[in-house]
Amino acid sequence: MTSSHRSFAKAVFAAGTLAASAVLYAAAPAASSQPSTDIAQLNRSLLTPGAYSLADVNADLRYRTDGVSSSSDAVDDEVASLSASPADVAEGSGAGAGQYGSHRRRYGRSRYQDRLHNSDGSTKIAFLGGAGLNVPVGNTGKFYTPSYDIEVGGGWNFNQNFGVLAEFHYDHVGLSGGAINSEYNNLLAAGVTADELDGFDANGHVLSFSIDPVISLTQSHSKLGAYVTGGVGYYRKTTNFTLPSIGTTCDYYYCYQYSSNVNVDQYTASGFGANAGLGLTYKLSEFSSERLFVEARYHWLKLNDNNNQDFFQFNRRNSEYIPVTVGIRF
Structure with missing residues (x-):
C-alpha cells in the first residue's frame, strides 16, 4: 500500500471514531440532579465563587425559634464571611476571614419578643x-x-x-x-x-x-x-x-x-x-x-x-x- 493510501485510511478511521463518540454521548442518560456526597467535592464547591446561593444563606441565618431573633450584626458578619472569595479565606483577611483570620465575627445582644423584655433585650x-x-x-x-x-x-x-x-x-x-x-x-x-x-x-x-x-x-x-x-x-x-x-x-x-x-x-x-x-x-x-x-x-x-x-x-x-x-x- 502506498503512502497516499495509508494517509487516506487514517483519515477515514479518525472520522469514524468521532462519529461513534457523538452517538454514544447522545444516548447516555442525563446526569443525576442529586448533590454529590463526596466531601472533597463539597469543599471545592463551597470555595468556588458563586457556587453557593447567598439567598439560601440569608434564609438559614435569619431563622430562629419563636421569641428570639438573632442580632443583625451577627447575621451581616456571617453572610459576609460565607460570601467572600476563596482568596480572602486562604489569606486569612477581609470579610471572609471569619474565625480563621484576624477578623472575628461579632455578636450583638439578643432581641427578645416576649412580655418581660423590651426590644433591646432589657428587662421590663x-x-x-x-x-x-x-x-x-x-x-x-x-x-x-x-x-x-x-x-x-x-x-x-x-x-x-x-x-x-x-x-x-x-x-x-x-x-x-x-x-x-x-x-x-x-x-x-x-x-x-x-x-x-x-x-x-x-x-x-x-x-x-x-x-x-x-x-x-x-x-x-x-x-x-x-x-x-x-x-x-x-x-x-x-x-x-x-x-x-x-x-x-x-x-x-x-x-x-x-x-x-x-x-x-x-x-x-x-x-x-x-x-x-x-x-x-x-x-x-x-x-x-x-x-x-x-x-x-x-x-x-x-x-x-x-x-x-x-x-x-x-x-x-x-x-x-x-x-x-x-x-x-x-
Whole structure:
C-alpha cells in the first residue's frame, strides 16, 4: 500500500471514531440532579465563587425559634464571611476571614419578643436598692444633722427609656445641739430632774412611699448612662428623744447586762411631699440589665401642724433634705 493510501485510511478511521463518540454521548442518560456526597467535592464547591446561593444563606441565618431573633450584626458578619472569595479565606483577611483570620465575627445582644423584655433585650421588670448619706438642707438643716438613708423600689419599664416605680425611703437624721437643748429645757420645765436626764440624746427619721417615673438617658449599647426621676408620695416624720438604759438578758448558763437607748419622748407628723433627682449609672456587662448607680434626690414635704401644741415644734415644720444614694438598679 502506498503512502497516499495509508494517509487516506487514517483519515477515514479518525472520522469514524468521532462519529461513534457523538452517538454514544447522545444516548447516555442525563446526569443525576442529586448533590454529590463526596466531601472533597463539597469543599471545592463551597470555595468556588458563586457556587453557593447567598439567598439560601440569608434564609438559614435569619431563622430562629419563636421569641428570639438573632442580632443583625451577627447575621451581616456571617453572610459576609460565607460570601467572600476563596482568596480572602486562604489569606486569612477581609470579610471572609471569619474565625480563621484576624477578623472575628461579632455578636450583638439578643432581641427578645416576649412580655418581660423590651426590644433591646432589657428587662421590663424594674427594681432598685441602695443606701447612702442623708443631708438635711434649708431650715431643716438648722435642727437636724446628716445621717444615713435606705431606699428600695420596684415597678415596670414600659420601654428601654421610660419606667414607673413604687419606692420606699427610710431617711435617718440626727439632731443639732440646739434642738436637743430645746427639748431638754422643756422637760426640766415639766418637772423632770437633771439627774434623770443624764445621757439625754435624740434622733429622727422620715418614712416615705412615693410613685416615681424614671426617664433613662442611656444609649442601649453604652455602659455609662444617666436618668432623671421624680414623683409624689406620703411622708411620715418622727423625732425620738432617748436616755441610756441598763437591761439584763440571760441564756441557759449566765445572765448579762447591756446598755441601750430607750425612747422617753417621741413626736410624729405626716403629710404629702414631692421629690426630684438625677442619677448616673454603670452597666456591669454589655449583655446584662443590671446597673450600678449613684443618685442625688431632693425631697420636700409639707407637714400637718397641730397649732404648735407639741413641746418640740421643730418636728412639725416643713422639711427638706437630699439623700445621696449608691446601689443597683435595672
